[in-house]
Amino acid sequence: MPKHYRPAGKKKEGNAAKYITRTKAVNYLQISLATFRKLCILKGVFPRQPKKKVEGNHKTYYHMKDIAFLLHDPLIEKFREIKVHRKKVKKAVAKKNRDLAERLLNRPPTYKLDRLILERYPTSVDALRDLDDCLTMVHLFAALPAVDGERVEVKRIRNCRRLSHEWQAYISRTHSLRKTFISVKGIYYQAEVQGQKVTWLTPHALQQVLTDDVDFNVMLTFLEFYETLLGFVNFKLYHSINVNYPPILDPRLEALAADDKASSEEEEKEEATPEADENNRKSSNLDESELRLAQLQHQLPANEPGALMHLVEESTADDADDDETKQCKSLFKNLKFYLSREVPRESLLFIIPAFGGTVSWEGEGAPFSEVDEDITHQIVDRPTQSHVFLSREYVQPQWIFDCVNARIILPTEGYVVGRVPPPHLSPFVDNDAEGYIPEYAETIRRLQAAARNEVLPLPGIGDEDLDNSLVAAIIDRTESNEAAERKKRLEMLEKQYHDELKMECEGITFSTLSNTRADNPTDAMEKDDTPSVNEVDAAKQAEKDAADISKTVMTRRKRGLLQAIEVRVHLML
Amino acid sequence: MGHSDGDHERDDLSADDSPWSDGVWSEDDEGSLSFEDSGEGSDADSDGDEVEAVEESDSSEDEVAPRNTVGDIPYNEWYKDEEHIGYDQEGKKIKKRDREGRIAAFLKNVDDAKNWRKIYDAYNDEEVQITKDEAKLISRLLKGKTPHSNVDPYPDYVDWFEYEDKGHPLSSAPEPKRRFVPSKWEQKKCSVRSKLICSGGKVVKLVRAIRNGWIKFDKPKEEPKYYLLWGDETDTADNKRQGLSYIPAPKPNLPGHEESYNPSVEYIPTQEEIDSYQLIFESLRSVPAYEKALREGFDRCLDLYLCPRSRKKRINIDPESLKPKLPSKKDLRPYPKTCYLEFKGHSGPVKSLSVEITGQWLASGSADGTIRIWEVETGRCLKVWKVGGDVRHIAWNPSPDRPILAAIVDHDLLLLNAEVGSEEAQMRAKELLCTDESAPQDDTVAAAFHPSEKMFFVATKKFVQVYDLQKAQLVKKLESGLREISSISVHPGGDNVIVEAKMNPLIVPLEILRGHSSLDGRGVLDCKFHPKQPWLFTAGADSMIRLYCD
Structure with missing residues (x-):
């Protein structure tokens, strides 16, 4: 009888029955x-790892229950309908039956994903927990070029842009943005929504190139789900x-969003912004999205039916906010920012209002112009600034990001125009756990401590003074530590010398001393700089014994566990 | 019908094959046949009439005009019951002839050789005799041949056309399209609206489908795309994910310092790397688009739907936390730490030790068959008994005034006078001891004296036996119910015996004392604490006893 003989009529059992390969x-x-x-x-079904791979090691296995779950989904039938519909259209076109083709194309079978979303995420918190990938994907597609004839439909890209702006507007409005980070890949944001930390990455505001090494079918399927999910969220x-x-x-903006080829609008824009002459289309796109974001943010609080009610709610909401939100809300409270043409507007338009600041930009639809007297900071990213208002500070965009991460207004010294800004550090790294604190992180920490004590460092010279004094203090401290240690060692040696002298006076020979040493190995260690081999062994033995003692008291199970851990650690080393 | 008629005739012919082959055709038969025919129906008669007509046109019509003038009427029907069969040219009735019987007909047939050529003419009600040629003609016709024998039905084909320099008269052009598309008339039948879709040809079907609303032309209504999907979240039972346990995908790694566009210098590993890639951008405007953005997004997608996910139980325990917390050694002081004395003398492994209650004497039993008594403080061997057997266990009498030693040697229990201590004590001990005694059969494990009475307890693996020392006999046998007794001790009051089974004792380890060398797998065989001092005696297999002191 073969090893895996299964009598006829008996069902499969175990892993063979539970798991099924992909082909099957x-x-x-x-x-x-x-x-x-x-x-x-769409259904979120992923392969599983069976304990025993019955069909072979190199195959992908799905759980039978997952497959049954797919089997009972109405989507399968919908997909079949779509396939049939496509065939019908193809046939009609081939027969030059244009009327039929047109009629069929007018009413393609459609399906909705809302039921799936509820199935996968029964509560909205579940959805927020899994939102990271969704947001990153939607933001990535929002950055793709919205050009007809590309592999991604323009409609989809516009929808992604709209959804991402809506999301950003909400985050900005509720002041729930927590961390930002400019990386080579793009800008990372982390927000805290309903207690869930949501992190996402937006590419730099530059045109992405559609590469050939990706399968857009897969990505677009994911995007389809993510778009729906983000819409509902x-x-x-x-x-x-x-x-x-x-x-x-x-409505004008809506029209702009709906129809990119509104050439008249574009021309108007061209007149309005003569500087943006390099890339008309791009600038219009950017302007549109910025306008939309600004408008969204502007509108969100004002969309209330009763303004009075809203005010009341605002005040109560303030109480409900946790400390962190309050802190975030008031970071840029009385500051007024102006963005130059060359800075990444979309990201800054999102961040600054999220931390309570007021912002304007160069271009159409800006709330206030560059010559406004109340502007405190102008964000500039150019080698030199020709015309300078004395009433405001000119900083590089990194300053905003660093301020946000540090939750304090950093001194603008290092970020002035034309200087290489200090290193931009990731807020996602726990420096203490890492065991290494970069220099600038240390500086920021000190500044934070200073801010907490309400002893705000004076701008300009004061800041440097503080730095100097602190560095000096550190040097002082280390020096004093070293001195103390040296002193201690000297004292010990002196004492040992005195002891030995005394013993010699009493007539104890070296041999007896070595005998006693065996009894007291630690003492011997202290006394002798070069202990004999035996003594070293004894000391080692003692150490080992000390470690073993507690082992002897453990239960057998725990001892086994400990041994397993030790073996693993050993292997890893 | 004509065909069936022919059949009948043929039947007749075949039936009368012999007369035919003889060249004799019975006229009478023919006559009877025609009678029957006339009785059957008019068609057959008309047929016959036709035949006659043909005959007439051929030969007789011109010569003899038909007598009857009723014309082409169903005369069989109409004149069936009349006496006449019609009218002649003068308008006089033509009387029906009398029927001749079958016998007469037969006789006629026999008499007249030419009778078979006579045919009854029902129209004129007379018998007509046909000529031989006519008979032949009829027989040819009946056979399906041409009436005249000299006619060739299949003459050789003579090609009258000229093919040279002439185009082929037949066209090989394909069927024109109009044969396949609906005609104008068909199209006109549809209503104006359905004209749009009539090209398929199933006009009527389409019209019906449209009228019944199976085919819709309006675009479907746009429903609001988004709505409040998650209503109230209080109901927890409903808010559970169905199906298999969901394993959320691990989140993508968060960026570290090294991923910054402007990292600290220490995060750039080497100068070469700085040279080869530009990893530091001095300002935000110089950061280019990340060309791998799409690729990375795609990789993440692949990870999400292709990678098998499984829950791994990772034990993240600090190995230190597994070790139990021990009390500080300092708190437990004093305890024996170092070897102070070695008692040498035994030549075999020392099996058992016992310290006298006062702490002055130490008794030891060895596998070499000796029992020794030592002075604890000096290490001097006071006394040696050679018992001549393996000493398994040894115990002092707990009362200090009677220094008696109990030893289990093989299967015997020995009580010895230790002969230590004061004279008085020695005397008393002598009094007490009389003889040895045969011991229990089972392997003895431990032994103990009763503190006040003259009793002695011996524990075997399963039982505890009580001996009266004075009478030197077994008093009681106690059953413990334990699997294996390891030691025994008696309550100081003497009322209870405590039997200890082999189980895990709670001991706090303090120090590992090393000193004995192991001999054939056995190291330390027994150890005893000093009753008063924090000293420890150990008996080793290397025939040594060591004393450990603080």
Whole structure:
């Protein structure tokens, strides 16, 4: 009888029954691999790792329950309908039956993903927990070029832009942004929404190139799900702050968003911003998104039916806010920013209001102009600044990001125009756990401590003074430590010398001394700089014994665990 | 019908094959046949009439005009019951002839050789005799041949056309399209709206489908795309994810300092790397687009739907926390730490030790068959008994005034007068001891004296046996119910015996004392504490006893 003999009529058991390979699953579901992939992505079904891979080690296994879960989904039937519809259209076109083709194309079978979202995320908190990938993806696609004829539809990209702006507007409005970081890959943001930390990455505001090494079918399927998810999450969040969703914006802006080829609009813009002559299309795109973001933020609080009610709610909401939100809200409170043309506007327009600042920019639709007297900071990213207002400070954009991460207003010394700014450090790293604190992190920490004691460092010279004094203090401290240690050692040697002298006087020979030493190995260690081999062994033995003693008292199970851990540590080393 | 008629005739012919082959055709038969025919129906008659007509046109019509003038009417029907069969040219009735019987017909047939050529003419009600040629003609016709034998039905084909320099008269052009598309008339039948879709040809079906609303032309209504999906979140039972346990995907790694566009210098590993890639950008405006952004997004997607996820139980325990917390050694002082004395004398492994209650004497039993008594403080061997057997256990009498030693040697229990201490004590001991005694059969494990009475307890593996020392006999046998007794001790009051089974004692380890060398797998065989001092005696397999002191 073979080893795995199963009598006829007896069901499969164990891993063979529980898990199914991908090919078999596809056959079982009677769909194509592409449909299976799409279904898996939408339903969130992923392969599992069976304990015993019955069919072979190199295969992908799915849990049978997952496959049954897919089998009972109405989406499968929808996908079949879509396939049939596509065939019908193709046939109609091939027969030159244009009317039929047109009629079919007018009513393609559609499906909705809302039920799936509720199934995968029964509560909105669940959805927020898994929102990282969603946001990163939507922001990535929002940065792709919205050009007809590319592999990604313009409609989808516009939708991504809209969704990302809505999300940013909510975060900015509720002041829930916590950390920001400019990396080579783009800008990382971390917000805290309903107790969940949501981190996402937005690419730099530059045109991305569509590469050939990615499968857009897969990405677009993911995007399809993510778009729906983010839409519903946005709805929920907007609902929680009593704002209608989708927010109604300026009809002109809507029209702009809807129709990129509004050439007249574009021409107007060109007249309005003669500087932006290099890339008309791009600038219009950017302007549009910025305008939208600004408008969204502007509108969110004002969208309330009763302004009075809103005021009341604002005040109560203030009490409800936790300390961190309050801190974030008031970081840039009485500051007024002006963004130059060359800085990444979209990101700064998002961050500054999120931390309570007022912001304007160079271009159409700006709330206030460059010549406003109240502007405290102008964000500039150019080698030199020709015309300078004395009433404001000119800083590089990194200053904003560093301030936000440090939660204090950093001195602008290092960030002035034309200087290489201090290193930009990641707020996601726990320096203490890492065991190494970069120099600038230490400086920031000191500044934070100073700010907490309400002893604000004076701008300009004061800051440097503080630095100097602190450095001096550190040097002092280390020096004094070293001195104390040296002194201690000297004292010890002196004492030992005196002891030995005394013993010699009493007539103890060296041999007897060595005998006693065996009794007291630690003492011997202290006394002799070069202990004999035996003594070293004894000391080692003693050490080992000390470690073993506690082992003897452990239960057998715990001892086994300890041994396993030790073996693993040993292997890792 | 004509065909069936022919069949009948043929039947008849075949039936009368012999007369035919003889060249004799019975006229009578023919006559009877035609009678039957006339009885059957008009068609057959008309047929016959036709045949006659043909005959007439051929030969007889011109010569003899038909007598009857009723014309082409169903005369069989109409004149069936009349006496006449019609009218002649003068308008006189033509009387029906009398029927001749079958016998007469037969006789006629026999008499007249030419009778078979006579045919009854029902129209004129007379018998007609056909000529031989006519008979032949009829028989040819019946056979499906041409009436005249000299006609060739299949003459050789003579090609009258000229093909040279002439185009082929037939066209090989494909069927024109109009044969396939609906005609104008068909298109006109549709209503104006359905004209748009009529090109398919299933006009009526389409029209019906449209009228019944199966085909819709309006665009579907736009529903609001988003709504409040998560209503109230209080109901926890409903808010559980169905199906298999969901393993959330691990989040992407958060960026470290090294990923910054402007990192600290120490995060750039080497000068070469700084040279080869530009990892530091001195200002934000110089940061280019990250070309791998899409690729990384795609990789993440692949990870999300292709990577098997499984929950791994990772034990993240500090190994130190597993070790139990021991009390500080300092708090437990004094305890024996170092070897102070070695008692040498035994030649075999020392199996058992016992310290006298006063702490002055130490008794030891060895596998070499000796029992020795030592003075604790000096290490001097006071006395040696050679018992001649393996000493398994040894115990002092707990009362200091009677220095008696109990020893288990093989299967015997010995009580010895230790002969130590004061004279008086020695005397008393002598009094007490009389003889040895045969011991329990089982392996003895431990022994103990009763503190006040003259009793002695011996513990075997399963039982505790009580001996009366004076009478030197077994008094009681106590059953412990334990699997294995390891030691025994008696309550100082003497009322209870405590039996200790082999189990895990709670001991706080303090110090590992090393000194004895092991001999064939056995090291320390026994150890005893000094009753008064924090000293420890150990008996080793290397025939040494060591005293450890503070």
